Amino acid sequence: MRHMAHRTPDARRNRRTLPHCPRPPGNACNQSLPCLIVGGQPSTNTIMITLLIVDDSPIARQILKKCLPKESTLSIIEAGDGQEALEKFRQYRPEITFMDMTMPVMDGFQAIAEIKQIDPQAIIIAATADVQQKAKQRIAELGALMHLPKPVTPKGVRDALAKAEQALRGQI
Numbered sequence: 001m002r003h004m005a006h007r008t009p010d011a012r013r014n015r016r017t018l019p020h021c022p023r024p025p026g027n028a029c030n031q032s033l034p035c036l037i038v039g040g041q042p043s044t045n046t047i048m049i050t051l052l053i054v055d056d057s058p059i060a061r062q063i064l065k066k067c068l069p070k071e072s073t074l075s076i077i078e079a080g081d082g083q084e085a086l087e088k089f090r091q092y093r094p095e096i097t098f099m100d101m102t103m104p105v106m107d108g109f110q111a112i113a114e115i116k117q118i119d120p121q122a123i124i125i126a127a128t129a130d131v132q133q134k135a136k137q138r139i140a141e142l143g144a145l146m147h148l149p150k151p152v153t154p155k156g157v158r159d160a161l162a163k164a165e166q167a168l169r170g171q172i
Contacts, residue, residue, distance in 0.1 A: 052078075053077070057100075064127065082103055125145055126146070129151075
C-alpha cells in the first residue's frame with residue numbers, strides 16, 4: 001500500500017491541516033484516521049481522492065484515465081473546458097486537477113489562475129503538448145505543481161501523482 005496522509009475532517013477545504021504521515025510508506029497502517037492512497041491496495045481506512053481531469057478532447061481524457069494506476073482509489077470527475085472546470089472545482093473541491101492548457105471557452109492558463117483564487121493550495125498538474133520554455137514558465141508562475149508533457153504516459157502520470165502526494169503531505 002502506498003500511504004499518503006492521515007486526514008482531518010476539514011482537510012479537503014484547508015490542505016494546511018493535512019499532517020505529515022507518521023509512518024514510512026509500505027508499513028501497515030495502525031492509525032484510526034482515514035488515509036489517502038494513490039497506489040497500493042485499498043484498506044478499510046481508505047478514502048477516495050477526488051481527481052479532476054480537464055481537457056476538451058474526450059480521447060485525451062480517456063488516455064489519461066487509462067494511465068492512472070489501476071490499484072488507486074480515485075474518484076474521477078471530468079470537464080471539457082476551463083469554465084466547466086471552475087464549476088466542477090467549486091462543486092467537488094478535488095485534491096488533484098490535471099489541466100489541459102489549450103481549450104475553447106476558457107483556456108487552462110485562465111482556469112488555473114481562477115482556481116488558485118478560489119483555493120491557493122489547489123494541486124494542479126498542467127498536461128500539455130506545449131513544451132516551449134515560455135509556456136512552462138507561465139504554468140509555474142500561475143502556481144501549477146508541474147508540467148506533464150502530452151501525450152501522457154503511465155510513468156509520467158505515476159510520477160505526477162507521486163509529486164502530488166508530496167504536495168498533499170506538505171513536503172513541497
